[in-house]
Amino acid sequence: MDRTVIEGRRTFDELLADRKGQLERPHYAVQVRAIVDALVGAFRNGNKVLWFGNGGSAADAQHLAAEFSGRFLRERKGLPSEALTVNTSAVTAIANDFGYEQLFARMVEALAKPGDVVVGITTSGTSKNVVRGLEAARDAGATTVAFSGNGGGPVAAAADVALIGPDGYSAIVQEVHIVMGHIICDLVEQELLFG
Secondary structure: OOOOOOOOOOOHHHHHHHHOOOOOOOHHHHHHHHHHHHHHHHHHOOOOEEEEEOOHHHHHHHHHHHHHHOOOOOOOOOOOEEEHHHOHHHHHHHHHHHOHHHHHHHHHHHHOOOOOEEEEEOOOOOOHHHHHHHHHHHHOOOEEEEEEOOOOHHHHHOOOEEEEOOOOOHHHHHHHHHHHHHHHHHHHHHHHHHO
16 A cells, blocks of 8 residues: 655644545445345344454444444443454464464354354555465355455455445544444444344
């Protein structure tokens, strides 16, 4: 990914202008609906959702997984949702023994079953370990979802559903991911409780 360097001070209005229009892309509604349907279907059928990513995307994976296993806005039962990066012993052992590119594939191979949903998050769309994790999920019969940016990259091709954020530096892509993630959490809760 070509990293954009932002130089000098910018005002609040200039920072806000960077984001204007990023959440207005009409295709988000279609992708969000497809993701909501996949998650609701998995939860209703007793399946789980696995999340993963690197760096800030790992933090987003943990955040969104916790919104389901804990709660988002409404009182309800906990839902089987887990971020793979929270098991540091597995992360370090697999990376050491098999290589970092195999990290998520190995974990998904161990945990994913048909009917599960596996969500890989990467702002660049090119993280090899995220692509391989989604490929392993597809091989396991799980539904694959990618949160990506910068045109989607190879990760979008590895997913059944790809929510592709804007082009640009990671922070802007992550902002779209977390806003869309919260919308997805809200809609999933509504479907499960009132749908």
